[in-house]
Amino acid sequence: MLYSQVEYILQQIFPSGLTKPLIIGVSGGPDSSCLLDILNRLGYPLIIAHLNHGLRVEADAEADLVGQVGKNLGIKVILGKEDVPAFAQQNKLSIEEAARVLRYRFLFTQAIQIGAQAVAVAHSADDQVETMMMHLLRGTGLSGLKGMSIVALPNSWSEDIALIRPLLSSWRQEIVQYCQDRDLHPIQDKSNQDTSYYRNRLRHELIPYLESYNPQVRKALWRTAQTLAADEEMLEEAVGKVWGECVVDEGPGYAAFRYTVLVGQSKGMQRRLFRQGLNRVKPGLRDVDYETVERAVGFIANPARTAYISLSGGCYLLLEGDRLWLAGWDAYLPGFEWPQLPGGAAISLDVPGEIELPHGWSLKADLVCRSDLPRSFSTNTDAFTAWLSFERLKLPLLIRARRPGDRFQPLGMLDRKVKLSDLMINAKLPRRARSAWPLVYSDETIVWVPGHAISNAVRIDEDTQQVVIMRLHRRPDVEEMSDFSRSG
Amino acid sequence: MLYSQVEYILQQIFPSGLTKPLIIGVSGGPDSSCLLDILNRLGYPLIIAHLNHGLRVEADAEADLVGQVGKNLGIKVILGKEDVPAFAQQNKLSIEEAARVLRYRFLFTQAIQIGAQAVAVAHSADDQVETMMMHLLRGTGLSGLKGMSIVALPNSWSEDIALIRPLLSSWRQEIVQYCQDRDLHPIQDKSNQDTSYYRNRLRHELIPYLESYNPQVRKALWRTAQTLAADEEMLEEAVGKVWGECVVDEGPGYAAFRYTVLVGQSKGMQRRLFRQGLNRVKPGLRDVDYETVERAVGFIANPARTAYISLSGGCYLLLEGDRLWLAGWDAYLPGFEWPQLPGGAAISLDVPGEIELPHGWSLKADLVCRSDLPRSFSTNTDAFTAWLSFERLKLPLLIRARRPGDRFQPLGMLDRKVKLSDLMINAKLPRRARSAWPLVYSDETIVWVPGHAISNAVRIDEDTQQVVIMRLHRRPDVEEMSDFSRSG
Numbered sequence: 001m002l003y004s005q006v007e008y009i010l011q012q013i014f015p016s017g018l019t020k021p022l023i024i025g026v027s028g029g030p031d032s033s034c035l036l037d038i039l040n041r042l043g044y045p046l047i048i049a050h051l052n053h054g055l056r057v058e059a060d061a062e063a064d065l066v067g068q069v070g071k072n073l074g075i076k077v078i079l080g081k082e083d084v085p086a087f088a089q090q091n092k093l094s095i096e097e098a099a100r101v102l103r104y105r106f107l108f109t110q111a112i113q114i115g116a117q118a119v120a121v122a123h124s125a126d127d128q129v130e131t132m133m134m135h136l137l138r139g140t141g142l143s144g145l146k147g148m149s150i151v152a153l154p155n156s157w158s159e160d161i162a163l164i165r166p167l168l169s170s171w172r173q174e175i176v177q178y179c180q181d182r183d184l185h186p187i188q189d190k191s192n193q194d195t196s197y198y199r200n201r202l203r204h205e206l207i208p209y210l211e212s213y214n215p216q217v218r219k220a221l222w223r224t225a226q227t228l229a230a231d232e233e234m235l236e237e238a239v240g241k242v243w244g245e246c247v248v249d250e251g252p253g254y255a256a257f258r259y260t261v262l263v264g265q266s267k268g269m270q271r272r273l274f275r276q277g278l279n280r281v282k283p284g285l286r287d288v289d290y291e292t293v294e295r296a297v298g299f300i301a302n303p304a305r306t307a308y309i310s311l312s313g314g315c316y317l318l319l320e321g322d323r324l325w326l327a328g329w330d331a332y333l334p335g336f337e338w339p340q341l342p343g344g345a346a347i348s349l350d351v352p353g354e355i356e357l358p359h360g361w362s363l364k365a366d367l368v369c370r371s372d373l374p375r376s377f378s379t380n381t382d383a384f385t386a387w388l389s390f391e392r393l394k395l396p397l398l399i400r401a402r403r404p405g406d407r408f409q410p411l412g413m414l415d416r417k418v419k420l421s422d423l424m425i426n427a428k429l430p431r432r433a434r435s436a437w438p439l440v441y442s443d444e445t446i447v448w449v450p451g452h453a454i455s456n457a458v459r460i461d462e463d464t465q466q467v468v469i470m471r472l473h474r475r476p477d478v479e480e481m482s483d484f485s486r487s488g
Numbered sequence: 489m490l491y492s493q494v495e496y497i498l499q500q501i502f503p504s505g506l507t508k509p510l511i512i513g514v515s516g517g518p519d520s521s522c523l524l525d526i527l528n529r530l531g532y533p534l535i536i537a538h539l540n541h542g543l544r545v546e547a548d549a550e551a552d553l554v555g556q557v558g559k560n561l562g563i564k565v566i567l568g569k570e571d572v573p574a575f576a577q578q579n580k581l582s583i584e585e586a587a588r589v590l591r592y593r594f595l596f597t598q599a600i601q602i603g604a605q606a607v608a609v610a611h612s613a614d615d616q617v618e619t620m621m622m623h624l625l626r627g628t629g630l631s632g633l634k635g636m637s638i639v640a641l642p643n644s645w646s647e648d649i650a651l652i653r654p655l656l657s658s659w660r661q662e663i664v665q666y667c668q669d670r671d672l673h674p675i676q677d678k679s680n681q682d683t684s685y686y687r688n689r690l691r692h693e694l695i696p697y698l699e700s701y702n703p704q705v706r707k708a709l710w711r712t713a714q715t716l717a718a719d720e721e722m723l724e725e726a727v728g729k730v731w732g733e734c735v736v737d738e739g740p741g742y743a744a745f746r747y748t749v750l751v752g753q754s755k756g757m758q759r760r761l762f763r764q765g766l767n768r769v770k771p772g773l774r775d776v777d778y779e780t781v782e783r784a785v786g787f788i789a790n791p792a793r794t795a796y797i798s799l800s801g802g803c804y805l806l807l808e809g810d811r812l813w814l815a816g817w818d819a820y821l822p823g824f825e826w827p828q829l830p831g832g833a834a835i836s837l838d839v840p841g842e843i844e845l846p847h848g849w850s851l852k853a854d855l856v857c858r859s860d861l862p863r864s865f866s867t868n869t870d871a872f873t874a875w876l877s878f879e880r881l882k883l884p885l886l887i888r889a890r891r892p893g894d895r896f897q898p899l900g901m902l903d904r905k906v907k908l909s910d911l912m913i914n915a916k917l918p919r920r921a922r923s924a925w926p927l928v929y930s931d932e933t934i935v936w937v938p939g940h941a942i943s944n945a946v947r948i949d950e951d952t953q954q955v956v957i958m959r960l961h962r963r964p965d966v967e968e969m970s971d972f973s974r975s976g
Binding site for chain 1: 624625626627628629630633686689690694697698701702704705707708709711712715716718719721722723725726754755756757759778
């Protein structure tokens with residue numbers, strides 16, 4: 001019964017058999033002993049891998065025993081050893097979690113070296129139910145509740161070597177029975193009885209307790225996981241489609257969403273797109289917590305005035321025009337081609353005169369007689385061109401980036417100054433361009449914020465004889481300025 | 489805190505306020521007392537509804553008390569009374585479930601009579617968590633795990649009157665505190681402490697026990713429900729889209745899927761399409777069990793040789809060409825226009841001669857000299873035309889439907905006969921057309937199965953002088969024969 005069920009599952013996994021060896025993780029307990037026996041009976045090319053966790057006094061003896069089993073069966077055995085407690089401490093993991101990480105890492109390191117077809121582990125239906133409950137109690141979504149997969153490819157350890165769990169539909173009781181029937185002598189790991197381990201407590205206390213509510217609860221939970229896995233697959237497929245429509249740029253440490261497409265999605269879809277984005281931007285992050293996701297979704301619905309939000313995990317969201325950037329702090333975002341001053345630079349500009357800025361930008365100042373000006377000068381609507389009263393300027397002008405506390409008195413504002421930082425937000429200058437945005441100073445006063453306004457202090461009035469015409473522009477042979485100019 | 493949170497939720501539900509009264513279900517306990525107080529403070533037009541379940545000795549006194557509360561507030565109170573134990577017994581429900589059904593029925597009956605805008609009930613965040621765990625322990629999918637909705641419309645009781653749960657994000661502890669702060673005096677229902685009730689045991693034993701695994705478990709579960717609800721919404725949307733592409737016909741008690749489209753969907757989608765189909769075909773069925781769904785999905789992947797499967801709940805699946813019917817036993821399926829004999833009829837046919845069958849079909853027999861036949865007669869490939877040896881027939885022929893145990897010796901089969909039922913399956917005659925399919929008998933022998941083959945016993949051989957040409961055909965002015973002719 002168990003044998004033919006597992007045989008059927010393996011035929012589904014490998015319809016045309018195996019061309020390369022299968023690595024099987026063998027602890028020596030009932031589950032892995034049973035799986036090893038079945039795989040061996042089916043004639044699959046096997047390699048046994050056993051990791052000595054060094055956690056219990058019997059560990060060395062057990063490694064020897066697994067070595068002996070392999071010898072008897074004529075199967076190669078790879079023995080590994082790791083210091084689990086040290087790894088747990090270094091990485092702030094529980095002992096169980098550290099053992100898990102090291103075990104899979106060991107199995108897949110071997111599998112990659114050998115060029116194995118797949119890695120087989122012996123999780124049972126009971127393990128499935130316990131995993132599901134563990135996730136549920138800790139707090140999870142569908143991806144946690146669906147439990148483990150019979151075939152996981154890609155998985156966290158490899159893109160092309162599958163992790164398979166042929167016993168995932170078999171109950172522990174059947175497995176123990178199989179071992180008896182086949183006269184196998186699995187190791188009885190005493191630590192499995194130790195309920196100070198979280199999972200053991202789940203196994204020996206929680207599940208039996210839940211059975212007092214429904215004697216069939218394990219079966220019910222297993223089926224729920226099964227159904228949810230199919231639901232999750234459907235959702236991931238749907239997310240993949242929308243991702244394609246929605247993500248316009250992706251690179252190391254960043255992804256850019258089309259904001260108008262993203263904001264039109266359902267909340268559930270937004271959550272999943274954000275999670276997927278975070279997985280790609282920060283592949284290391286394992287669990288994204290609920291608050292982070294909710295904050296991100298909240299920001300999408302209602303971006304702050306700053307169009308920016310900092311998120312846990314060293315990430316941020318930044319809205320620029322129709323582009324929503326999800327990025328790590330250390331990522332270099334593309335399209336950084338606004339007018340910018342090289343770090344900390346302060347450049348003198350004579351009138352007339354011209355200076356070059358990076359990315360093909362230039363800032364030019366011309367001097368004309370007031371009488372030569374076209375009549376329409378007062379209706380200048382180009383924010384990248386300015387008309388200043390020459391008489392009110394102190395030369396040379398200074399071009400530099402903003403400094404903390406900078407204030408500015410825009411044209412038409414007579415009695416007070418505004419904070420430059422507020423003004424830049426209101427003017428919708430791209431956030432990441434603000435700190436190196438070129439500003440025109442006369443003496444210590446900002447006389448022009450290119451892209452926004454001139455200072456009231458240098459406005460043209462009845463006394464003006466000569467006019468300085470300033471222009472910040474980009475050479476036409478340089479690629480068109482991106483987002484900001486289109487959306488600002 | 490609680491007040492402003494609930495106020496915010498209500499503003500989201502009713503952005504432009506209420507035009508019609510809101511029915512609020514009031515048991516008199518803390519939850520409904522709190523909700524009543526908030527709704528009343530917000531100035532909503534209210535009507536209190538209280539159902540006396542007649543389960544406890546205090547029930548009448550409690551109804552009086554709720555009446556008094558309404559009087560004090562100047563709010564109309566509707567009191568109802570039901571015999572819960574009797575209803576439970578009649579409908580084989582638990583007392584809790586019976587009370588639940590009667591309560592909602594009462595609330596919505598009142599709401600419809602009055603023309604209410606919505607029905608408000610006072611489920612709390614704790615109720616949400618308990619409901620989720622109840623579903624999980626009984627066995628459920630996403631639709632059960634997502635718990636209750638703050639706004640349910642449509643719901644099981646109405647298409648246009650919303651069921652709302654403004655306290656679904658508020659914890660019982662906050663609610664009790666609110667009642668104290670506002671000096672409300674809710675009824676303390678002693679049966680809430682009675683752990684012989686399933687839900688009470690969940691509340692007083694299971695949840696505290698789970699808190700020993702994670703002190704924040706209630707919050708974690710509540711959030712999981714929240715996330716899953718959004719996932720479920722996405723999936724239902726996706727199912728709606730595929731349903732539109734996949735379902736080609738729908739009527740009372742049946743739905744027809746385009747099989748090729750259905751079979752190309754993921755297993756998860758197939759499960760959901762089938763569930764949705766069943767909900768439409770049999771609106772009464774509440775929970776479709778796991779096995780039924782898995783059997784249906786198994787049949788879709790691999791339809792039995794009979795192209796038919798009977799399912800629990802009085803339903804069946806039937807594959808005809810590219811059409812998969814999901815139907816109740818009592819449903820009359822459309823497109824029943826194959827050649828059929830009126831029930832039990834046996835009709836004589838002379839040679840030459842012709843008989844009329846329903847739906848424009850006719851069966852005609854002509855007699856020709858062998859020498860007049862075209863040379864190519866032996867390659868007749870039209871299964872609805874037959875060439876029989878006149879000398880081997882006994883006239884008149886008899887046209888009638890099959891009888892149990894009928895056997896047939898197709899052309900070319902020399903030494904044995906096959907069961908007619910097997911032959912009809914192999915010939916892919918539509919299942920529901922088989923029992924009234926017209927067969928041509930000579931004496932007691934079937935000489936022709938129209939649509940399939942003639943009998944070996946009446947084949948044309950060297951001795952044949954005269955040939956009977958039979959043809960089963962449909963008048964061209966009658967609508968084209970459906971599925972079978974196209975797919976057979």
